[in-house]
Amino acid sequence: MTIIICPGIHEPNLTESFIAGWLYADSDKKPDTSLPLHPHILVIPTEGIFTLSGFHIWQFMQDCLHNRLKSPVIFISFSAGVVGAIAAATQWQMMGGNVQAFIAIDGWGVPLWGDFPIHRLSHDYFTHWSSLLLGSGQDNFYADPSVDHLTMWRSPQAVSGWWVNSSGGEINTRKNPLTAAEFLHLLLERYEPK
Template structure:
């Protein structure tokens, strides 16, 4: 499986830090091989808003492996282009295992694939649900700054919310990066 990272409009070192945190547990210790292929969209100005730019990146990197599964992780303004690109990738024959929107407040999320929202506070989590979310989502508690979700997902504590059993049933307290690993394992197995 390939993980497609679609950053927002911010300093590139924040994305480097985010990807480093993902890579920490991304190895099979018995073989020392990476479990997933992490591809980071290079951003230049507002290119993260462009579904065309993201789709071109995917065809450049995965064109001959279009049927291999991908998972999108997008952040902030990057959610805008990424959700459209994920749908276009699927329409063109690609296998989208899941889409994760980190702090994509105000962005409608629709797709024929599992969608998950991660929010930096409860208000963002609550107010984003009307624009589309999946059954398994995450929100930070205590609230954190917007960029902390991307810069330091390993330090952000919060709640995994399983909407299939109701909002009042909070499943588990964990960190943002643990929530991501949980999703990786779920979609890697399926």
């Protein structure tokens, strides 16, 4: 399985911090942003407005994955990157690709529909609630207390909040509260090929 990271329009070091904070959230080690990337993570380059282009993301995936369409992929996208990522995920699946899940972090205002599981993580309750009107999956997350938009990406291990089952609007009682990084870990465990 390959995890496709689609950052927004921001400094690249925030994405490095996101990956370190998410990968090492459950360990006793302090996140180290100088570590090499996990071999199954593909970070889409953020070159200006190309983060908004589903075509460029899809083309980059083809170049890197060599048309291994049946190999499962999970998209994790942030902010403006959600725009290009949802288009690329849809195109990847239309071409016969295996999109296991799509995770949008603070993709406020971006309609999300697809023939694959979709999850949203939001930096506050208002963003969570208003984004659900534009499509979401069953399990989502919102920060409580609310945090700054970039904090969701920079430090997912430090953002606490609630796992919400949006199909009925109920708070999932399996593990609350939890961090955004813990929520991501739980989602990825769900979609890990058996």
